[in-house]
Amino acid sequence: MIDFEIPEKLLNELKMTEMVASQVMRPRARYYDEHEHERPKEFINMIWPVIREQNKAQMERRRANGSAPRREGPNTAMLRMVLLIEMLSWGDTGQYLCMPGSGLGGFAVEAAGTEEQKLKFLARFAEEEKPVWGSMAITEPDAGSDNSSMRTTAVLDPDSNEWILNGEKIFITSGSLSLCESNGFCVVWATVDPKAGRAGIKSFVVDAHTPGVTVSPGLDKFGIRASDTVVISFQDARVPFDHMLGSVEPKAKSSKGFRGAMQTFDASRPAVAASAMGIARAALEYTKEKLAEAGVVVDYEKPRHLLTAVERDLIEMEAQYKSAWLLTLKATEALVYGRGNRLEASMCKAHAGTAVTRITQKAVELLGPLGYSREWLAEKLMRDAKINDIYEGTRQINLLIVARAILGYTRRELK
């Protein structure tokens, strides 16, 4: 069952978010695109008190529930998250990706941490005066799509009872914001037993300013240029024993390890798809607005054979947008009702990545030379769109997951 009715409280929140997106983010979108390593301080400072208040309320509920946090009824927090991400990305995705909060690191703690760890690590997002960020590091120079081949190691020092991390992670979103510019953390995936493959992979909460952790300056990127993307190196970085997410016993069954990483994606892929949909909607609206100024308006009543080429293109763009958005809502709805959504999460992410790439390309094409120029936003939207085809599993990897699930193949049988 999909309920398309958005609760009134959420509608009001969406209206407020739209104001931030249209009045704070959109007017500065070009500036931060052209000043890649500057932080969008107006957005960050405006949104942080709101995020902290929401986190505070969530933390109070969590504390009240104690060790039995299972809620009755639907978890509308996921729907709320997806709708707000869509709206903020409509404003400007680069700035949205700098949003303070637990981010991907928080998804990982939720997916793989014990209740005690959730209380301990997530409290800072409800309490700190200044903005705080979380991040997650899986990707390495030789371990991208096949991240089970990661080489970053975590070795237990029995004398101090600490994990010692060594290795390098690349392309980490909010890596500097979480580890150097705030009191945040990064959830780092590393192996405790390189010979064990997936079974040896665990996740560790590495706090900001941990000695032995070096963050190198960000990439010069094609799109989402305001986003903070860095390389993180670990050289004998020491992490307390209980910062390994899940059980404190590395070999215990309750330590979710690699499975925890996959569960992180169940929530983060619909979030990425929602972000893609925000860009797609922005491109569609922008294109229709500029075409209308030139006197081109789609006549939906016209028989198909009488449509102009431009009208057909616009209708096709809208159809791609709607189908990808519906798939995103379907994957989210499963999360809201606590059902498994591995297949839907990959489906919506793969489809949204493709749809937003095509829609924004078409926008540039339809708008002619100005569409290709820096004077208008269309070319920026096209550049910002492409990342949705890459992070949180590339399109190809998500299609593999979909194919395996539908055809009943194992990872070994279909790779």
Ligand SMILES: Cc1cc2nc3c(=O)[nH]c(=O)nc-3n(C[C@H](O)[C@H](O)[C@H](O)COP(=O)(O)OP(=O)(O)OC[C@H]3O[C@@H](n4cnc5c(N)ncnc54)[C@H](O)[C@@H]3O)c2cc1C
């Ligand atoms: C801006 C940005 C932000 C990022 N943020 C983060 C982050 O916060 N944390 C993090 O851990 N990572 C992050 N990443 C990394 C991202 O998740 C990886 O880039 C992605 O997983 C792909 O890995 P790779 O780049 O090593 O490509 P590769 O794995 O080398 O893939 C290259 C190409 O081969 C294709 N391919 C690979 N294997 C197969 C296969 N079996 N079948 C068919 N095709 C295949 C891929 O789809 C891709 O097109 C980020 C990346 C970018 C660019």
